[in-house]
Amino acid sequence: MLASSANGTFVVTASLFVIAVLAGALSGSWLMGLSVCLLAVAYNQWAWQREALWPIPKENAQAARRANWLVAAVYLVIAFFS
DSSP states (O other): OOHHHHHHHHHHHHHHHHHHHHHHHHHSOHHHHHHHHHHHHHHHHHHHHHHTTOOOOHHHHHHHHHHHHHHHHHHHHHHHHO
């Protein structure tokens, strides 16, 4: 498993699930939320299969991990103040 890609896969999948909840709540239709949830599951499966194919150097994985934490921190700050 690649550390940098694993974090990215988690962030994208979690974001899709948040979009699914918002889409379902705003549209008033559970079908909209369900369709986006299915998209998130399909993306997650595809991403994990793709990540198994291309290894990256350890230094790149560490840099990507730091960048992912930075993006997550910025997201939390924006979510907290909005």
